[in-house]
Amino acid sequence: xKSIARTVVFLSLAIPTIVVASGSGSGSGSxxxxxxxxxxxxxxxxxxxxxxVWRIDWSxxxxxxxxxxMNVVELLDLDVWxxxxxxxxxxxxxxQLEVLYGYLPNEAFHPFINDLQSLVELSSVQEEExxxxxxxxxxxxxQESVERELFELMKKKKKxxxxxxxxxxxxPPIDPYNLTTIDTPFHDKFHSLKEMYKFGDTLISTFNDTxxxxxxxxxxxxxxxxxxxxxxxxxxxxKIHHNKTGEGDPGYPTVTVDEDEVELEFVVIAGxxxxxxxxxxxxxxxxxxxxxxxxxxxKSDSAILLRSFRFTVVPQINPDGxxxxxxxxxxxxxxxxxxxxxxxxxxIDLNSNWGYKWRSSKSTACSEGYAGREAFEAYxxxxxxEYLSSAAERGNRVRAFVDLHSxxxxxxxxxxxxxxxxxxxxxxxxxAGLGVAKAMRTKQxxxxxxxxxxxxxxRAPGDAIDYxxxxxxxxxxxxxxxxxxxxxxxxxxxxxxxxxADEITAGLxxxxxxxxxxxxxxx
Ligand SMILES: *[C@@H]1O[C@H](CO)[C@@H](O)[C@H](O)[C@H]1NC(C)=O
Ligand SMILES: *[C@@H]1O[C@H](CO)[C@@H](O)[C@H](O)[C@H]1NC(C)=O
Ligand SMILES: *[C@@H]1O[C@H](CO)[C@@H](O)[C@H](O)[C@H]1NC(C)=O
Ligand SMILES: *[C@@H]1O[C@H](CO)[C@@H](O)[C@H](O)[C@H]1NC(C)=O
Ligand SMILES: *[C@@H]1O[C@H](CO)[C@@H](O)[C@H](O)[C@H]1NC(C)=O
Ligand SMILES: [Zn+2]
Numbered sequence: 001x002k003s004i005a006r007t008v009v010f011l012s013l014a015i016p017t018i019v020v021a022s023g024s025g026s027g028s029g030s031x032x033x034x035x036x037x038x039x040x041x042x043x044x045x046x047x048x049x050x051x052x053v054w055r056i057d058w059s060x061x062x063x064x065x066x067x068x069x070m071n072v073v074e075l076l077d078l079d080v081w082x083x084x085x086x087x088x089x090x091x092x093x094x095x096q097l098e099v100l101y102g103y104l105p106n107e108a109f110h111p112f113i114n115d116l117q118s119l120v121e122l123s124s125v126q127e128e129e130x131x132x133x134x135x136x137x138x139x140x141x142x143q144e145s146v147e148r149e150l151f152e153l154m155k156k157k158k159k160x161x162x163x164x165x166x167x168x169x170x171x172p173p174i175d176p177y178n179l180t181t182i183d184t185p186f187h188d189k190f191h192s193l194k195e196m197y198k199f200g201d202t203l204i205s206t207f208n209d210t211x212x213x214x215x216x217x218x219x220x221x222x223x224x225x226x227x228x229x230x231x232x233x234x235x236x237x238x239k240i241h242h243n244k245t246g247e248g249d250p251g252y253p254t255v256t257v258d259e260d261e262v263e264l265e266f267v268v269i270a271g272x273x274x275x276x277x278x279x280x281x282x283x284x285x286x287x288x289x290x291x292x293x294x295x296x297x298x299k300s301d302s303a304i305l306l307r308s309f310r311f312t313v314v315p316q317i318n319p320d321g322x323x324x325x326x327x328x329x330x331x332x333x334x335x336x337x338x339x340x341x342x343x344x345x346x347x348i349d350l351n352s353n354w355g356y357k358w359r360s361s362k363s364t365a366c367s368e369g370y371a372g373r374e375a376f377e378a379y380x381x382x383x384x385x386e387y388l389s390s391a392a393e394r395g396n397r398v399r400a401f402v403d404l405h406s407x408x409x410x411x412x413x414x415x416x417x418x419x420x421x422x423x424x425x426x427x428x429x430x431x432a433g434l435g436v437a438k439a440m441r442t443k444q445x446x447x448x449x450x451x452x453x454x455x456x457x458x459r460a461p462g463d464a465i466d467y468x469x470x471x472x473x474x475x476x477x478x479x480x481x482x483x484x485x486x487x488x489x490x491x492x493x494x495x496x497x498x499x500x501a502d503e504i505t506a507g508l509x510x511x512x513x514x515x516x517x518x519x520x521x522x523x
Contacts, residue, residue, distance in 0.1 A: 046329040048120060050093045053113035053489060054100075057087050060108060070458065072103065077367035079331065081489055082408050082481075083458035089486055091116070091331065112486055118150045120330045123277075123491035124190075146487055179206045182292055187285050187498050190277045192326065193231065193319045199284055200236045200315075207238070207291040215298045216240050217291060222312060225383025227320045228337040233383055235314035236287060239263070240294065240306040263396035264520070266512055267474075269314040269384065270404035272350040272464065274321030274332045275490045278482050278500050279404035283315040285501035286508055305512045308520045310396060317380055318350055331490070333368045335378050341365025348372040351405075352460060353381045354467035357417045371462050381464075388472045400476035400515060401468040402508060406500075407489055408457070408481030409448045411436050411507065414470065416453035416463035416479075425475055426452070432514045433478065439510035440503040446483065448503070453479060476515055480504060 058066055069088070073080060078096065081089040089112060092100065101109075113119060176186040179202050186199060200221060208219050217240050224233040268286065270279035290311060293302035305311075316322055320336040334347030345366035352361065355375035363370055376382040391398045413429035415421045423429060433450035440448040449456065453463065469477035483492060483500045492500070517523075 045327070046331070048116040048331070051091050051116045052097070052111050053081060053089055053091050053116060053486075054097070055087050055089050055110045055112040055486065056104065057108050057110070059086065060105065069104065071362075072100075074361070074363050074367070074369070077363050079333075079368045082486065084408065084456065088458070089489070113489060115147070115150060119146075119488060119491045122150055123488065123493055177202045179203060179288060179292070182285075182289060187281070187288075187501060189494050190281060190326075190497070193316060193323055196280065196284060196315055197234055199288075200234060203236055203287065203291060207295055214295045215303060217294055217306065219291065222314075222387075224314055224317075224387050226379060227318070228335055228379045229320045231319040231323075233314065233317060233319060233380060235269075235312050235387075237310055237312040238287070238291060238306060239310040240303060262392075263394075264309050264399040265312055265391060265394075265396045266309045266400040266402075266515075267312045267314070267388070267398055268402045268404065268508065269317045269464070271316040271318050271322055272380075272403065273405060274318055274323075274325035274334070275330060276333075276406040277322075277325075277490065278406050278492050278497060280315040280322070281497045282482060282501040282504045283313050283404055285498070286505045287311065287313040287315075289505050290509075301509060301513060305509075305516060308516055309399070309512060314384070317384055320380075321347070321350075334370065335380055337378060339365050339370070339372060339377070341370075345370075348378040348381075350378050350381050351403075351464055352462035353378045354385065354462050354464050355381075356463075356467040356470040357415075357421070357461055359417075359461040369460075375462065384464075385467060385472075388468060388474070391472075398468075398472065398474045399519070400511065401465065401472075401474045401478070402511070403464045403468075403479040404482060404504065405479060406482040406492070407484050407486065409446065409483060409485055410456050410481040411440070411448055411450045412453040412456055412465075412479050412481075413451075414453060414463075414465045414468075414477055416457070416459065416466050417461035418459055419452060419454040421470075423469060428518075429476070429478075432476065432511055435514060436478075436507040436510050440507040443503045443506045444499050446499075446503060447485075448507075457481075476511065478511070480507070 056069065061069070072078075073088075073090065076096065076099075079091040081091060083089075174181075174183070174185055176184055176189075177198065178184055179186075179199075191199070204219050204221065207214050207217050209216055217238060219236060219238040222235040222237050224235055226232060268283055270276075270283040290302045290306065293300045294306050297303060318335050321332055321334055324336055325332040332347075334349050336346055337348050338346055339348060341364060343366060345364065347365070347370065349367075349369045349371060352369055352371035353375060358375035359371065360373065361367065361369060361371040372378055376385060388398055388401065411433050413426070413433055414423050430450065430452075437448040437450040440446070453460075453465065463479070465477040465479045468474040482504055483496060488496075
């Protein structure tokens with residue numbers, strides 16, 4: 001086996017990007033810096049014809065070898081999609097692949113997504129168009145079925161180009177912003193930030209306590225802060241205020257409330273990584289489901305929970321990265337902050353930038369995992385951390401914090417930075433986490449696993465749940481990796497939004513009930 005130093009020298013000859021990686025830190029040098037990779041100009045949209053996603057199997061490798069691989073990945077600024085105990089998924093262009101072939105045993109490699117560009121196109125297909133693809137509901141999803149699906153889609157697109165579209169079936173039009181039903185087509189599509197925020201406004205107009213039909217729900221918009229590109233990060237926060245005259249009413253279980261007892265808050269965020277589109281969609285679905293159930297039935301679990309907790313959902317914590325992923329570069333993960341990086345590289349990986357045991361990364365600003373020059377350098381992590389740490393000023397205490405990502409089908413508790421840092425509440429966190437995973441599995445039969453973040457993925461400092469647990473003392477801190485396990489990866493087709501959202505909604509409901517039973521209303 002080659003030594004890591006020799007390998008990296010070799011790599012630096014083979015791939016121009018490493019020249020940038022090993023350059024000096026200041027961005028003001030007069031030497032023209034080589035573009036590390038193809039950057040889309042303002043008008044063009046990045047394409048991925050030359051890219052494939054590979055799965056590298058850890059099992060034939062010992063610990064040292066695995067560490068070498070991770071070092072190479074970091075030094076080459078490779079785009080890691082997912083890491084688990086068994087494997088790592090990496091996006092590679094043909095040049096990068098050639099280099100890794102020289103370094104890794106060939107049998108450790110499996111091409112996982114062969115036709116990335118088509119998958120990108122597939123994930124942006126509207127649900128109506130989908131109806132013409134004969135295979136998309138046919139049972140199990142396999143590599144083969146996806147490829148067949150892509151083939152059909154491309155065939156259809158070509159036909160469409162020739163102006164031979166089939167007539168659409170006449171469906172009764174349902175207004176996507178009619179939120180009196182969970183069947184609203186809003187949940188069958190990925191949405192722009194603007195549409196998400198319109199959804200939030202509509203939640204208020206539909207569910208806020210101005211009508212007789214809303215069971216005393218109060219919902220308001222919360223302003224978390226601004227992004228680097230000056231977009232507003234918004235959240236929606238809901239609560240049913242205690243009906244003090246209603247005590248004894250069988251529909252309203254008596255939750256003894258102290259006048260000065262602090263309000264408990266349950267916070268859900270999503271979208272730290274721009275390309276992980278199903279997180280934000282699921283967060284909105286969860287809040288919608290909660291409010292709808294509570295308004296329909298004051299005895300529902302949702303209503304009981306809303307009387308005990310304030311639920312705050314921030315569906316899109318990284319609006320700049322998300323919009324960039326929608327408009328320019330589907331694989332964009334970070335925010336869009338100028339960090340003085342070489343080669344015009346922009347962006348901080350938000351989930352490496354939180355201020356608990358933060359460490360600077362070996363990688364450069366060109367890396368998808370760039371942690372920033374210091375903790376909370378990113379506008380977005382800073383704003384959200386201020387929201388979490390100012391709970392006392394709002395008269396409440398954040399009791400739960402759940403951070404939604406994709407993909408991997410995992411539900412994880414702290415810590416992520418190291419398995420040696422063991423949370424005092426680990427046993428309870430594991431017990432609740434196992435229940436959540438089971439609730440999620442039960443919903444649609446999709447497997448979810450629970451465990452400690454450092455264990456289930458690769459150890460990573462600067463994680464949001466490490467901060468929420470380690471610094472702001474939020475006992476029930478979790479991060480979730482939603483669907484899938486890699487077949488579509490980040491390019492989940494719209495038809496899978498609803499099942500994914502339905503699963504995590506069941507999981508979050510389970511978690512809230514668990515905390516309720518343990519801490520709010522113990523037997
Ligand atoms: C909203 O949808 C529900 C259920 O489909 C329907 O009964 C209701 O009339 C719709 N409301 C509006 C304003 O369209
Ligand atoms: C409650 O009633 C108002 C006014 O009629 C309506 O706009 C709103 O959609 C209703 N909300 C629900 C949850 O049914
Ligand atoms: C929501 O309802 C409450 C109580 O009726 C009211 O005070 C508040 O202004 C309403 N908020 C919005 C955004 O309409
Ligand atoms: C950001 O938006 C605010 C108003 O929302 C505006 O006053 C300010 O000039 C904007 N800043 C930039 C850099 O665009
Ligand atoms: C509060 O409780 C009283 C007594 O049970 C009941 O009549 C009233 O409708 C309740 N109000 C709300 C907003 O639920
Ligand atoms: Zn993520």
